[in-house]
Amino acid sequence: METWDVLVYDTTLRDGTQGEQINFSAEEKLRIAQRLDEMGFHYIEGGWPGSNPKDVRFFEMAKNVSFRHAHLTAFGSTRKPYIEASACPNIAALLQAETPAVAIFGKTWDLHISDILNVSLEENLVMIQDSVKYLKSKGKEVIFDAEHFFDGYKNNSAYARRVIETALSAGSDMIVLCDTNGGTMPHELTAIINEVISYIPPHLLGIHAHNDCGLAVANSLAAVHAGIRMVHGTINGYGERCGNADLISIIGNIQLKMSKRCLPEISIRELTHLSNYVSDVANVPPLNSRPFVGRSAFTHKGGVHVDAVLKNPAAYEHIKPELVGNHERVLVSDLSGKSNIAYKAEELGIDLGNEMSINRKIVQQIKIMEDQGYHFDSAEGSLSVLMKKIKGEFKEPFVLESFQVFNAKTGDNPPITQASIKISVEGEEELTAAEGNGPVNALDNALRKALTKFYPHIKEVHLVDFKVRILEGCEGTAAKVRVLIDSSDGQDIWSTIGVSTNIIEASWQALVDSIQYKLSKDEENEKGKV
Numbered sequence: 164m165e166t167w168d169v170l171v172y173d174t175t176l177r178d179g180t181q182g183e184q185i186n187f188s189a190e191e192k193l194r195i196a197q198r199l200d201e202m203g204f205h206y207i208e209g210g211w212p213g214s215n216p217k218d219v220r221f222f223e224m225a226k227n228v229s230f231r232h233a234h235l236t237a238f239g240s241t242r243k244p245y246i247e248a249s250a251c252p253n254i255a256a257l258l259q260a261e262t263p264a265v266a267i268f269g270k271t272w273d274l275h276i277s278d279i280l281n282v283s284l285e286e287n288l289v290m291i292q293d294s295v296k297y298l299k300s301k302g303k304e305v306i307f308d309a310e311h312f313f314d315g316y317k318n319n320s321a322y323a324r325r326v327i328e329t330a331l332s333a334g335s336d337m338i339v340l341c342d343t344n345g346g347t348m349p350h351e352l353t354a355i356i357n358e359v360i361s362y363i364p365p366h367l368l369g370i371h372a373h374n375d376c377g378l379a380v381a382n383s384l385a386a387v388h389a390g391i392r393m394v395h396g397t398i399n400g401y402g403e404r405c406g407n408a409d410l411i412s413i414i415g416n417i418q419l420k421m422s423k424r425c426l427p428e429i430s431i432r433e434l435t436h437l438s439n440y441v442s443d444v445a446n447v448p449p450l451n452s453r454p455f456v457g458r459s460a461f462t463h464k465g466g467v468h469v470d471a472v473l474k475n476p477a478a479y480e481h482i483k484p485e486l487v488g489n490h491e492r493v494l495v496s497d498l499s500g501k502s503n504i505a506y507k508a509e510e511l512g513i514d515l516g517n518e519m520s521i522n523r524k525i526v527q528q529i530k531i532m533e534d535q536g537y538h539f540d541s542a543e544g545s546l547s548v549l550m551k552k553i554k555g556e557f558k559e560p561f562v563l564e565s566f567q568v569f570n571a572k573t574g575d576n577p578p579i580t581q582a583s584i585k586i587s588v589e590g591e592e593e594l595t596a597a598e599g600n601g602p603v604n605a606l607d608n609a610l611r612k613a614l615t616k617f618y619p620h621i622k623e624v625h626l627v628d629f630k631v632r633i634l635e636g637c638e639g640t641a642a643k644v645r646v647l648i649d650s651s652d653g654q655d656i657w658s659t660i661g662v663s664t665n666i667i668e669a670s671w672q673a674l675v676d677s678i679q680y681k682l683s684k685d686e687e688n689e690k691g692k693v
């Protein structure tokens with residue numbers, strides 16, 4: 164661990180789950196923890212065993228897993244006031260988690276101690292000292308989180324200093340300065356850290372920043388620049404209110420912009436997959452504009468930009484997208500010309516060869532479809548399938564014989580939705596039915612159920628997002644709808660589109676494109692392996 168300039172401390176599984184939409188089961192937490200470990204994260208905070216049974220269960224399951232790189236960490240508070248640390252249930256829960264490291268937070272801001280905790284400033288120091296000493300006596304690596312450190316420092320710097328010096332002299336291995344309210348400006352944070360560094364060496368310090376002013380990443384990087392060794396954050400910046408510092412951006416910046424090392428290079432190239440994976444497990448659609456890893460992070464639309472990027476990507480890209488596992492995109496509606504279609508095909512990994520007639524057919528077909536309301540800007544899965552079909556190399560993976568969708572609602576009871584579908588694959592028929600929480604979900608379930616027998620990989624695919632838009636310019640009920648579906652197989656995310664006056668038909672087109680895209684992608688990957 165000593166070879167890394169910066170230690171990465173992930174708290175997606177604890178602080179991240181304070182985010183409004185973020186929920187992980189104990190099993191999901193374990194899967195994420197293993198993935199972070201494989202990538203070389205140094206610390207993984209798994210949860211707060213004293214606060215809920217799910218986290219207790221997570222740590223129970225984690226006892227059977229050996230982590231190769233990461234120190235699994237249990238989080239909790241210092242002992243309660245006026246009792247022995249050995250008699251405190253919070254501390255007992257931390258020990259029962261049986262992790263190599265524990266993180267405890269203590270109050271640093273005098274206002275919190277007198278008005279909220281209701282103990283004397285002296286008792287607060289003793290609580291910190293006792294808790295750290297006791298945990299050290301049990302052989303734990305102890306990380307001390309100085310809660311509200313920067314606010315505390317502004318209010319009473321002498322006391323804030325005593326808090327962290329107490330934790331350090333009691334044996335804490337790391338002192339983490341927390342911007343718990345996320346309200347500190349980078350210049351204030353830097354000034355305070357520089358003062359702290361004058362009495363605590365920076366390799367014993369960490370930063371834990373929240374994003375209430377949109378500054379969590381900036382503040383974390385300012386702390387790293389000042390010499391701080393450990394950075395806390397969450398994948399995708401999930402967390403309470405405006406979130407925690409986004410480790411994806413922090414890692415990208417540390418490694419690619421600041422010439423410091425925190426993870427193996429191979430893991431940096433996995434950042435896009437990691438971000439998508441955690442979005443998937445959290446069931447939160449990925450943010451297209453997320454720095455480094457978002458789908459739009461290296462996407463060019465404006466004519467001047469596209470023209471420049473085609474000549475030299477460095478013109479409008481701050482790094483090579485491949486370094487973080489992302490890729491450059493050019494939006495197709497800005498690519499009306501044939502040479503631009505060739506560029507797009509290459510980007511999607513489709514070889515159109517030198518035959519201009521295929522190229523021309525694709526341009527014509529896109530124009531016709533855009534006239535009908537299709538839009539390939541954000542539906543590259545459909546575009547890829549379309550190009551392959553026109554090229555004539557696409558083998559239809561199945562034939563639809565028929566489907567039926569049944570919706571019923573009686574009184575106040577919840578609606579019931581079922582779909583049945585009949586397909587055939589190379590002459591072999593399959594008839595299945597499935598339920599869903601709506602017609603599209605039921606149809607998707609039935610289709611994938613029917614296909615799994617022939618294509619087991621289909622099981623990995625699930626819908627990430629489903630958007631419906633009514634297209635203007637049509638009359639009343641005959642208005643067309645455009646359905647956009649985002650699907651994922653846990654590795655990649657792709658979008659497909661359908662347009663019709665009937666929402667089920669539009670959804671069906673998008674679903675079929677999604678399945679066809681996945682099967683053709685897998686087939687190519689297989690070929691690539693041979």
Ligand SMILES: [Zn+2]
Nearest residue numbers: 178343371373
């Ligand atoms: Zn926090």
